[in-house]
Amino acid sequence: MGASRETILETIQKYVDLVATGSSADVVALYADGATVEDPVGSDVLTTREQIAAFYGALDGLEQEGRLLFARVAGNEAAFSFELVTKAGDQTYTLAPIDVMTFDDDGKITSMRAFWAGEDLIAGP
Template sequence: MPTVTDHIDTAALVSRYLATISTGSATEIAALYAPDARLEDPVGSEPRIGRPAIEEFYRGLDGTDTTAELLAVRAVEGQAAFHFRVTTKLPGRNIVVEPIDVMTFDDNGLITSMRAFWTSGDVTMQVNPSR
């Protein structure tokens, strides 16, 4: 029997999220979330609830040279777990983190919850002498 979320391509929503991380502003990223969404990044930190709090969280990416690359995704019925790499280029070095995020989506394709699984051990620095 079909579910309400059968019409949503959840893997495509994950790709859209990562593309927006790479090219969008905090406002554009937050617009991917439902108005009352919940973000917990990293898991165990104080959750951010609602678009204004979520936008403030992503504000740290504004003006940075950041790319997000999908490594693996499992998407089922409006839910997704995915492993990805975020690289932020800074003068002389790159910061790389590889979290696993778990997201749920509503019937409109908006993110209703996001939990990011990572620790400081998942962050590496790469020397980049050319920048």
């Protein structure tokens, strides 16, 4: 049957909010058992909960803001873009990846692939 469009959109919004201001444990809780993460596309695919937790652990303690730019849902899949602004001292770093996710019947993320490259990271004052 699949998760409803509303459930998937809620998970996406939670993901954006938690990546910006939540803990890595909160982000990992959005993932189903056996989920995969490829961020960015072309890097090693993370296949264990421990690998995924370590990946998001790099965000813990950072001063960030995030906002969803757009989302498109089709069946149990979605593509969306969000802007993540990270503050480090007097510098800010802005990244707006396009993420493609699949979801299980409960709206948990079963796979995530993030489309971005180094030149998409914008540094500013």
